Amino acid sequence: xxxxxxxxxxxxxxxxxxxxxxxxxxxxxxxxxxxxxxxxxxxxxxxxxxxxxxxxxxxxxxxxxxxxxxxxxxxxxxxxxxxxxxxxxxxxxxxxxxxxxxxxxxxxxxxxxxxxxxxxxxxxxxxxxxxxxxxxxxxxxxx
Numbered sequence: 001x002x003x004x005x006x007x008x009x010x011x012x013x014x015x016x017x018x019x020x021x022x023x024x025x026x027x028x029x030x031x032x033x034x035x036x037x038x039x040x041x042x043x044x045x046x047x048x049x050x051x052x053x054x055x056x057x058x059x060x061x062x063x064x065x066x067x068x069x070x071x072x073x074x075x076x077x078x079x080x081x082x083x084x085x086x087x088x089x090x091x092x093x094x095x096x097x098x099x100x101x102x103x104x105x106x107x108x109x110x111x112x113x114x115x116x117x118x119x120x121x122x123x124x125x126x127x128x129x130x131x132x133x134x135x136x137x138x139x140x141x142x143x
Contacts, residue, residue: 004027004037005037005040005041005046007026007027008023008027008034008037008038008082009027009041009042009046009047011023011027012047012049012058012060012137013047013060016060018057018058018059018060019057020034020038020055020056020057020058021056023058023094034052035055038051038058038076039051047060048060048061049061057087063067069089083139084119085135087136088133088134088136088137088138089132089136090130090132091128091129091131091132091135092128092129092132092133092135092136093127093132094128094132095126095127095128095129095130095131096125096129098121098122098125098128098129099122099125099126099129100125101121102118102119102120102121102122102124102125103122103124103136105117105118105121105124106118106119
């Protein structure tokens with residue numbers, strides 16, 4: 001049994017195997033026995049790590065950090081994500097202002113001609129507002 005424990009420690013520490021099923025296949029024992037053996041080795045202090053909640057993997061706590069240099073890189077977003085929405089927002093804002101002006105004219109209209117003029121201004125404002133919203137929503141798909 002001691003030789004299986006040594007082999008288990010070697011599989012975990014040197015070969016970096018974390019799957020309990022793979023350890024069981026290598027040792028030729030049942031995965032439940034591997035879990036029990038790992039629990040014994042952890043309690044004895046010969047192995048440091050934790051079992052996952054579902055008892056499928058064992059992760060050692062002494063993970064070796066790579067000594068490779070970290071190369072900083074600058075991630076630039078793809079070109080299709082750089083879309084200027086400022087003209088669309090400005091157009092939609094102008095359309096909203098035109099609608100507000102038409103509503104003000106309509107509220108103070110005393111004749112039918114003034115009310116008709118206010119309705120034309122409101123519809124023109126809606127047209128400009130929808131054009132601005134179209135410019136905001138329009139974005140070319142990636143090539």
